[in-house]
Amino acid sequence: MHHVSTSTTIPFREWKTWVRLTEPEQPLEGALPLIVLxxxxxxxxxxxxxxxxxxxxxxxxxxxxxxGCGNSTHLPDAPAEFWNPQLFVDEFLNLVEQLGLxxxxxxxxxxxxxxxxxxxxxxxAGLASVMICNSPASMQLWADGARAxxxxxxxxxxxxxxxxxxxxxxxxxEYLRAADVFYQxxxxxxxxxxxxxxxxxxxxxxxxxxxxxxxGPNEFHVIGSMRSWSIIDRLGAISAPTLVVAGEHDEAxxxxxxxxVDGITGATSHIFPNASxxxxxxxxxxxxxxxxxxxxxxxxxxxx
Numbered sequence: 001m002h003h004v005s006t007s008t009t010i011p012f013r014e015w016k017t018w019v020r021l022t023e024p025e026q027p028l029e030g031a032l033p034l035i036v037l038x039x040x041x042x043x044x045x046x047x048x049x050x051x052x053x054x055x056x057x058x059x060x061x062x063x064x065x066x067x068g069c070g071n072s073t074h075l076p077d078a079p080a081e082f083w084n085p086q087l088f089v090d091e092f093l094n095l096v097e098q099l100g101l102x103x104x105x106x107x108x109x110x111x112x113x114x115x116x117x118x119x120x121x122x123x124x125a126g127l128a129s130v131m132i133c134n135s136p137a138s139m140q141l142w143a144d145g146a147r148a149x150x151x152x153x154x155x156x157x158x159x160x161x162x163x164x165x166x167x168x169x170x171x172x173x174e175y176l177r178a179a180d181v182f183y184q185x186x187x188x189x190x191x192x193x194x195x196x197x198x199x200x201x202x203x204x205x206x207x208x209x210x211x212x213x214x215x216g217p218n219e220f221h222v223i224g225s226m227r228s229w230s231i232i233d234r235l236g237a238i239s240a241p242t243l244v245v246a247g248e249h250d251e252a253x254x255x256x257x258x259x260x261v262d263g264i265t266g267a268t269s270h271i272f273p274n275a276s277x278x279x280x281x282x283x284x285x286x287x288x289x290x291x292x293x294x295x296x297x298x299x300x301x302x303x304x
Contacts, residue, residue, distance in 0.1 A: 107131040
């Protein structure tokens with residue numbers, strides 16, 4: 001056991017943000033903490049929990065459940081417009097302040113990577129590096145990518161998806177089975193789903209306010225309030241060193257993340273073969289090795 005996890009809650013306005021700290025038993029001098037942003041929006045930290053294993057490299061890893069999901073305050077009655085990127089940027093900046101962090105690395109997966117980019121455009125003091133994992137730079141590109149991947153599914157699967165979406169019967173077992181075909185190819189290639197992943201799905205389905213409001217009913221039928229989101233024209237504002245990560249079969253297709261590489265000065269990318277959207281679950285050791293190398297190269301330089 002090289003690290004220990006504790007949890008706490010911190011106040012955010014009149015609500016609470018739940019935080020998990022995974023701290024190394026032997027901290028490495030100069031190793032800055034890593035903050036992990038989960039996806040969804042509204043998919044809780046569980047499915048990215050194993051990124052906490054990076055604490056074994058001597059740094060603290062910080063997970064939290066974003067407002068509206070997981071162990072943080074749920075607000076099922078909030079109006080749709082309440083849920084927007086600025087809310088989650090504010091929650092993040094509050095977290096950094098409440099934890100007293102002066103410098104940190106930031107890793108976001110899927111929606112978390114979109115949020116990480118939003119945060120990075122604001123150039124907060126102390127942001128040492130950014131990792132954008134499995135994320136689109138615009139939801140229109142995401143929808144286009146999903147459409148292209150759908151067109152590669154077996155004809156009967158495509159037919160079931162389209163038929164039930166048009167009929168509004170997206171809770172029909174036939175539709176859910178067809179959706180699973182897409183998920184197994186492009187979201188998480190491990191079957192059955194890992195426990196961590198299933199926990200995030202289960203908590204979202206139990207109280208889907210944030211996911212359904214901002215995204216929609218599933219990963220490829222995006223009809224929520226974020227459907228017109230784009231950060232492409234703001235990427236020039238990002239000055240932190242940036243790594244863009246994706247899987248070969250990712251629902252975040254190359255067209256969706258290439259703008260990050262093109263638009264952020266000095267950004268680099270890493271594509272994992274034989275992986276989809278949840279690279280960190282499909283190839284955990286390889287994923288963590290790439291991340292560990294990147295953040296170590298952008299750590300603080302302790303005074304000698």
